[in-house]
Amino acid sequence: MNARRNRSTLGMLLFGVAGAAVLTTAAVAGDNSVAIDALISSYQKLGLFNGSVLVAERGKVILKKGYGLANAEWGIPNTPDTVFRLASVSKQFTAMLVMQLVEEGKLTLDSRLSEVLPYYRKDTGSRVTIHNLLNHTSGIPNFLARPGFVAENGRKRWPVEEFVTKFCSDDLQFEPGSKFTYSNSGYYILGAVIEKLAGKPFEQVLAERITGPLGMRSTGYEHSERVVPKRASGYERTPEGLRNAQFIEMSVAFAAGGLVSTVEDLYLWDQALYTDKLLSPKLKQVMFTPGLENYAYGWGVRQAQVGPKKEDRTLQSHAGGIFGFATFIRRVVEDRHLVVLLNNTGETGLDAMTMGIIDILYGRTPPPPKRPIGDTLAATITQKGVDAAVAQYRDLKHREKDSYDFGEEELNRLGYQLLGAAKTGEAIAIFKINVEAYPESWNVYDSLAEGYANAGQKELAIKNYARSLELNPGNRNAVEQLAKLTKP
Numbered sequence: 001m002n003a004r005r006n007r008s009t010l011g012m013l014l015f016g017v018a019g020a021a022v023l024t025t026a027a028v029a030g031d032n033s034v035a036i037d038a039l040i041s042s043y044q045k046l047g048l049f050n051g052s053v054l055v056a057e058r059g060k061v062i063l064k065k066g067y068g069l070a071n072a073e074w075g076i077p078n079t080p081d082t083v084f085r086l087a088s089v090s091k092q093f094t095a096m097l098v099m100q101l102v103e104e105g106k107l108t109l110d111s112r113l114s115e116v117l118p119y120y121r122k123d124t125g126s127r128v129t130i131h132n133l134l135n136h137t138s139g140i141p142n143f144l145a146r147p148g149f150v151a152e153n154g155r156k157r158w159p160v161e162e163f164v165t166k167f168c169s170d171d172l173q174f175e176p177g178s179k180f181t182y183s184n185s186g187y188y189i190l191g192a193v194i195e196k197l198a199g200k201p202f203e204q205v206l207a208e209r210i211t212g213p214l215g216m217r218s219t220g221y222e223h224s225e226r227v228v229p230k231r232a233s234g235y236e237r238t239p240e241g242l243r244n245a246q247f248i249e250m251s252v253a254f255a256a257g258g259l260v261s262t263v264e265d266l267y268l269w270d271q272a273l274y275t276d277k278l279l280s281p282k283l284k285q286v287m288f289t290p291g292l293e294n295y296a297y298g299w300g301v302r303q304a305q306v307g308p309k310k311e312d313r314t315l316q317s318h319a320g321g322i323f324g325f326a327t328f329i330r331r332v333v334e335d336r337h338l339v340v341l342l343n344n345t346g347e348t349g350l351d352a353m354t355m356g357i358i359d360i361l362y363g364r365t366p367p368p369p370k371r372p373i374g375d376t377l378a379a380t381i382t383q384k385g386v387d388a389a390v391a392q393y394r395d396l397k398h399r400e401k402d403s404y405d406f407g408e409e410e411l412n413r414l415g416y417q418l419l420g421a422a423k424t425g426e427a428i429a430i431f432k433i434n435v436e437a438y439p440e441s442w443n444v445y446d447s448l449a450e451g452y453a454n455a456g457q458k459e460l461a462i463k464n465y466a467r468s469l470e471l472n473p474g475n476r477n478a479v480e481q482l483a484k485l486t487k488p
Helices: 017-029 032-045 087-103 130-134 149-153 160-167 184-198 202-214 263-272 281-287 351-361 373-384 386-399 408-420 424-437 442-454 458-471 476-485
Strands: 051-057 060-067 069-071 235-238 241-244 259-261 300-306 311-322 325-332 337-343
Touching (some): 032 351, 087 130, 087 259, 087 281, 087 311, 202 263, 263 325, 337 351, 386 424, 408 424, 424 442, 442 458, 442 476
Antiparallel strands (some): 051 337, 235 241, 300 311, 311 325
């Protein structure tokens, strides 16, 4: 389950030349586990990772280790058996359950949604297939894109049918099958389909069909009120330090992102996928066949050239993000390599760290992590003001463009942290330089418009929402905000 905006970590800028030297030395020595440990530690020092890691090389675990704290209040460290929220990594389990039902003849990939769920609206449900739901081509809008959705609905425990009817039954954004748009609504609906056909709660079906048979004892559907041994607390980093992540009732995430697990359990899952324990080879091939935007069923699947020899390999991956947690799993199928990263200090991007680990597995020294520019600018804003931070951004981008992460999400994250701290003018200044850096991104205009709206600058908000909508006609937030701002 992924949010539209990145609210990632703010960390300490401690990585330097010594860290790069450790990586190089370890890689030359040929000890992949030592090199990988050094790489992850360098990310941790920059505040870019705090969690648990498992790396398997040719099916054999070479590193499983915790980094940082599972509970900051009590100083409890992360370990390989720490339990984390999986967020959207949950989708691959939902997809597997659906494919098992297909194999048993209880539905087909061409089954129409309204046929499987009789309570679903017929006009749109008769056009959407199970296949469309599995690979995000249904056209059903993502419920998380509703403005203020989590604030208004995220603390209530929702019955599945009520949630589907209320939040996953909007008019279609496009003709099913014609486009790819990532939608948590589709996987929530698939959870409802599983319950309907199995005649049991989703979590019970999961336990009986996957986690129980595979011995995944720490994996399941999360209930906020349950006492879960070794469960990590979720945090977000701010310029002032760690804070507890926002609460969300996990029935909102459900089959789209409501599971918890450990790196050790996910290794068991990975190994089972190389066998026929869960699904026949024929349907497994269907499950991993990519469609639009390289998305298959619960997995992103693409070909990539890895290592110094640029060998073609199949990468099967998925990321997840939910308040206080970021997750990533990547399989290199031909060589049976596996990387699992579970993080509990905010929605930070883990793909670069994963690719660095993959580099090491193929004999290449990975590039050192880039310092998050948002952290540096946040400190400057606190000490010298936003004008000094803007000047610093331009200077560093000119002089040290390879040392810092100047990505779009970095400034967006900082801008929203400033908005949350009621520093609206500072947030607008940061959003403006993001628009300057990424003039073709619809999201940066949407964010700038939100800043102007918060400041009461209605005309500038309208102008930027309109530009965002021009770049992305599917931006539902812009449509709704423009309707409010232009209402007489």
